[in-house]
Amino acid sequence: MDENTVFEGKTAAVVSYITFVGLIIAYFMNSESKNEFAAFHLRQSLGLTLSYFLIMIPLSYLNIPMASGGFLVLFFALWLYGIISAFQGKRQLVPLVGSFYQNILGGNNNN
Structure with a gap:
């Protein structure tokens, strides 16, 4: 992926x-x-947003x-990793679940 593509998509990626x-x-x-x-x-x-809701709704009941506190810490770490990699212009999968999100949501998992 060239630098121009990253530059043009960086704002949407971070947002x-x-x-x-x-x-x-x-x-x-x-x-x-x-x-x-x-x-x-x-x-x-x-993927992170859907995972958050799919896991937190049952945990809240x-x-x-x-359990919910541990998941929140994990979710925050994954979210932080994602937003930092977007801000740095890197195309890195979120650890543990990133390739799953790419496969399920229609992308490929090539870095």
């Missing part, structure tokens, strides 16, 4: 990690240009503070 609203804004920012770098980070961010 995609800033809450669910940022993900929606980044999607529309990238809807016309179809930037490969931004699309990669959109898939990573969407179980009311197990150690």
Whole structure:
């Protein structure tokens, strides 16, 4: 991927990690240009967001503070890794689950 592609998609890539609203804004920012770098980070961010909701909703009903607290720490670390790699212009998969997100959400897992 060339530097111009990364430069053009960097804003949408970073915005995609800033809450669910940022993900929606980044999607529309990238809807016309179809930037490969931004699309990669959109898939990573969407995967993290979906995972968060799919895991936290059941955990909140179980009311197990150690489980939900541990997951929040893990989620925050993965989110931080994603936003930092987007900000640095790197196309790095989120550890543990990044390749799964790329496969499920329609991307490839090539770095």
